[in-house]
Amino acid sequence: MTFPAPLTGVVPPVCTPLTPEREVDVPSLLRLVDHLVGAGVHGLFVLGSTSEAAFLTDAQRRRVVETVAGHLGGQLPVLAGAIDMTTPRVLDHVRAVTAAGAEAVVVTAPFYTRTHPSEIVHHYRRIAALSPVPVIAYDIPVAVHTKLPAELVLGLAGDGVLAGIKDSSGDLAAFRELVTGARAHPGFGVLTGSELIADAALALGADGAVPGLANVDPHGYVRMYRQCRAGDWAGARAEQERLCALFGLTAVGDPARMGRGSSALGAFKAALHLRGVIDCPVTAEPQVPLSGEETEKVAKFLACAGLL
Amino acid sequence: MTFPAPLTGVVPPVCTPLTPEREVDVPSLLRLVDHLVGAGVHGLFVLGSTSEAAFLTDAQRRRVVETVAGHLGGQLPVLAGAIDMTTPRVLDHVRAVTAAGAEAVVVTAPFYTRTHPSEIVHHYRRIAALSPVPVIAYDIPVAVHTKLPAELVLGLAGDGVLAGIKDSSGDLAAFRELVTGARAHPGFGVLTGSELIADAALALGADGAVPGLANVDPHGYVRMYRQCRAGDWAGARAEQERLCALFGLTAVGDPARMGRGSSALGAFKAALHLRGVIDCPVTAEPQVPLSGEETEKVAKFLACAGLL
Amino acid sequence: MTFPAPLTGVVPPVCTPLTPEREVDVPSLLRLVDHLVGAGVHGLFVLGSTSEAAFLTDAQRRRVVETVAGHLGGQLPVLAGAIDMTTPRVLDHVRAVTAAGAEAVVVTAPFYTRTHPSEIVHHYRRIAALSPVPVIAYDIPVAVHTKLPAELVLGLAGDGVLAGIKDSSGDLAAFRELVTGARAHPGFGVLTGSELIADAALALGADGAVPGLANVDPHGYVRMYRQCRAGDWAGARAEQERLCALFGLTAVGDPARMGRGSSALGAFKAALHLRGVIDCPVTAEPQVPLSGEETEKVAKFLACAGLL
């Protein structure tokens, strides 16, 4: 298939189900993909932060892409993260994930190293020059500790280096600058990574959303996306507020015992397990697992949202 | 050889010379190792931040360790960074670098993901359980955006999980807490990563130093280390102040054009090139190279320090 | 007048015009107030960040409140910032500004000192207990380096301690939590401090907006507010996008020469001077003034927005 220009719609960052031994659980992954596709999503993003890409070995990453791309067979666009610290290491991942079937790669600013705007520009230019598929920028300051400046992104959009952006910065004012600036670059897709203000992002002109919570409730996000496209802002707001309430499940983990990542990813997987989509809710090391009590709280959130 | 317990002395984080095509320049790397060993250093740390580990592909990382460990043949301890985001990925590097001859591995807190002290503890425990060689913690908040708490490190020292720490936090008060606390754990090595206050760190009881600038002037750091060990604090201070002046070369890069990393690593390599140790001063992508004018400034710093 | 519960509408944070000698320019301030009131704003907030409250002496602060409150005579609600580091110092300001006629006080979390949620709660409780007028929280992490947690604010709303919040955090997801949570506390007003996503904030249920740029174009914000209230989301979005373009004037200052505060406040005052509202565009020390060339850029922004 030709990769859509721009990419639009709901494109969930797909969780990576693991076995109790922490290997990729292929049957569960396939069920999760079917669960998402059946809900009407418009694409799939594997090896993102929600996919625990930071925790997966290179072999596991390859397995995930092969599994999902092979299963979908071009039915929907498959984006894959190429998450690593710098250009040469990212390029190795680009080669691996495109060989495994990814139709676009998603790339952050350099991290671990202290970087600079001119280095970020060179990073994306170099990767785009060598990538066989479109490159989508991934703006996730909470992980890489740099915010991609809108001007930089739009410059690279104008030069055809970037095909789109997933914005997980939480900064809607900067996001708006991308959306309005991107009107000059019609094939460039601007997608929000927010679970909580996706309606607002779509209202101001975003092309789509990449919400981690869509693993748990893909129908909700697809419904909201359609309401937004139809101009039913009141309906979209009500749906979004329901999803915001559901998002409370990401905070069930005791902050004295675990980080927010452990809590959120653990809760997504617990919810998928409780809903019967995946076989095992385990997360990768060194994340702390949810307790039984915390998992019960996840179940309550699901029940309140009518998902159990 | 048996890995020293504790590790002591000057242990430079070895730069990784690259060819113009950005492959590992093995002959230059061997000359650099000889340059350091000839100056009397007490160990070598490859694949650290100064080694551009964040920029090297897995194949290049392996090549570096094989080259250095093979060349040294047990003459001096060789530590290798296993720098990656989380436990499973770090474990892959541990396997690779120990297979290639590393006698200890150096491991940071998880990064990219949001982490928590209990997760950091589990991370180190798991890695130590599976590593065939001693594990040394690498505290580098500027890169991983977490500071390792002294209490956490000392707890892991007491349990035999960690064999030492390289502290690149710049926080001498916290470093002192490590040094005094480590007296209860005699085999545990506490080393500073500072180029600028290594004399102060040694004065308060550090076991050694891992200064990037020792690539450029290993004799200076070895001399200062011996002065400290001999209680010649005035001599050590004078030597340290000379090295502080030399360190000014890391700031030659124009901050409007490049980040501090590009400037510092570019200057180390330019200095090694100017001193005739390596063939080519190129740094890995996406770093910005020094201009001719900036390189001339490096030459002036070398001349002032009597190194040219 | 009774202070509205909740406070709603467009409530500009009023700039403080200064004479060339940097005293409060009372005639200019009165003209500015008339300019805002004439545009149909719903209240005025003096001594906020946009008012340069951080730069005004106690005598100047008093003068500003007396001038504005005296001039308005109860026609519109007048809120005054009581901006200082901790409870006892804030209480002194509360006394002063209410004596001068303020009908509500606007109070940040403690700053300079390292604080804690329980201390923030005690801070607001103590101030509310002693204030003769309603207390409105001011969430401005860029200034005080603490984000007010939504749960904390809603708890204080429920207890009647706080009458509302001005949220200048830029975090619309957290803002939404306030808006939806505040439905349980009908008199509590939730206002955004954003210039750039006020339409989005109103769309998700905000009571009003406190945009600094409303000094320059109060008609624009009043128009947008009315469009939002009428459900004309397309019209509101177009108006907001026009205001976003105008907001570009806050970046005219050369970042090599001045901070963003100097640039933004200097540009607001330059615009008011160019529009004939105030006599002198000077800002308080130690801010850097705009150059002639930078002021010309402000004029171009005004011209593009049809304001000159």
Add this chain to the structure above:
Amino acid sequence: MTFPAPLTGVVPPVCTPLTPEREVDVPSLLRLVDHLVGAGVHGLFVLGSTSEAAFLTDAQRRRVVETVAGHLGGQLPVLAGAIDMTTPRVLDHVRAVTAAGAEAVVVTAPFYTRTHPSEIVHHYRRIAALSPVPVIAYDIPVAVHTKLPAELVLGLAGDGVLAGIKDSSGDLAAFRELVTGARAHPGFGVLTGSELIADAALALGADGAVPGLANVDPHGYVRMYRQCRAGDWAGARAEQERLCALFGLTAVGDPARMGRGSSALGAFKAALHLRGVIDCPVTAEPQVPLSGEETEKVAKFLACAGLL
């Protein structure tokens, strides 16, 4: 008296004893001053962070300076903080504290507002031009969220704008740059604000120390200062390590219940109360008081240090 150029020695930042009603407790303050002077300190710094300057009203600040300066009568230099957000407000404090007898003023970078190096320079120049007494820079990034660059400080030292610096940044490498750079400006005093590495700071050439813990154990810091001056580095290190152990009292406060400021200032005052120096350990609002159990822990630290 003429203010010493450079200022040297141990200059404690004097705690401000309060009555149960949270007014300045003048008799306790006088006893505290006598306790410090009797131990041989070389100057006193009132209205610093340890003095709870951020919490004291203008009237209380004036009272503190009058009390201490009046009591000392020129016997020792009295420095006073003029802690406020920006130039005009700081200038008001400069007038007040010098009228009350302060012989030097201690001034931070601007805070609350976003600042810029050129604005910081202008801030200090303006204050120095109008201050009747020497101006000492106060580098305290934890409070003001800006680090004073060494180059900037040394430039102002060279121009006679600044008479010295109290460095509470914790960054000993940057401190060393000040110390070595200040050799070109003989009257400029470089003092560390660290309790924990004062020996290291003195070893590399600092003129003195301003340690909050010296309220509790002034004899210890005076002893260590004399050892450093006499070149007895082993003795100084042992004394410093004893003081580091004592400093553990600042962490007695439960972090779930209070911030680090409440814990540290509460512990200093609890210790002074337990030692019989002040009548009441209360701290200013909104700080959380230590519990009885926490106070007992303070007592244990004192006992271990031989101070009870």
